[in-house]
Amino acid sequence: MSTTVDYLLHLADNAVVLGQRDAEWCGHGPILEEDLALANVSLDLIGQARLLYQRAAALKGGGATEDSLAYFRDAADFRNYTLLELPHHGPLVGYAAADRDYATTIVRNFLYSALMVHVWDALTKSADSELAAIAAKSLKEATYHLHHSRDWLVRLGDGTEESHARAQAAVDHLIPYTEEFWTVSPAETAAVETGVGVDVRTLRAAWDALVNDALAEATLSRPEVRGYVTQGKVGLHSEHLSFLLAEMQSLARAYPNGSW
């Protein structure tokens, strides 16, 4: 049972962390329509996270709830991809600050939703019937997230000189983090063995085709990837996750069990 819980937490943490990141645009979107779009994408992701945490809590028992899993675990316990916790801008040195960059947001959402449409599609056949039901819903939502981010990827890449340069920089910055998708974690291996999870490596060709097709239409090039492969899904995170969680969890920790 605990292998299923670990796998559910990986899926839930992905959704909640990206949901939190995308929500940072709420009230700050580049245009009103995109402000609304990102808030809606965020709501879908947080909704998916809730369903997954509820399922994990039910299997875990011992008084666990969706809130205890989302708000009372620390960064090292989170199992999300490192890609999803990065801020909305390129790499910076030391304490340098930067404005949010919409190209980074769009490219990240695209790379993730291009994976998740395939993951959710496969998980509709999960041996855990509750996860299969969540996957069937999430697939519908991820498909809209893919359409939205792909559309903007093409607009930015095949847009002005400035938007092209920023989209290309975001692709160059983020693609290396997607290597983590294909490095299978112990939790994933265990979930594949029980039929609960999907072996992500079997989805790679389909993801590659989708990404290459969109990048080509966006007149963007795909960088060669080598070097360090991030390991957020085994709990080894970048420095950014703790800051994200500090903000996300502060209210729940200041007022435990609070309600209104």
Added chain:
Amino acid sequence: MDTTPDALRQRVLAALDSLTDPEIPVVTLRELGILRDVRTTPEGLEVVITPTYSGCPAMGQIEDDVKATLAGLGIEARVVTQLSPAWTTDWMSDEAKEKLRVYGIAPPHATPAPEVSVVRFMRRPQAELVACPKCGSTHTVLSSQFGSTACKALYKCLDCQEPFDYFKPY
């Protein structure tokens, strides 16, 4: 009063039939397919609802509305949330779709038939041909894939200039 389980069930169904969607008050929960069933079990009555979008903030309100209605009747019943089969806009009745249109929201088209996933996700998404709920023209254009709620996209009519919501197929 008839207190057989079936009579009770009918009373509950009739009472819940008056409940409308909190954000689209012209259609009922039953017409939208959110209210799935009222069933009698050995433990008592169960009202089965299914969420629309995973993060739809109206779901909490809907559950509260159902509970308040049952409490008003003095009937003990559990509200059960059931995920499978996943809610789909295909469950909306034709009457409900017409009510949406009159209200100013273009009703959802049928969801596309399932295809091999690789093909489905690879295909470039095409904006759908959506008829303006005001003048009926299909000379319309997508302005944004997400509108005031996750379930709607924003369109604009190029003939009568009306900006409108399109309830997306889900």
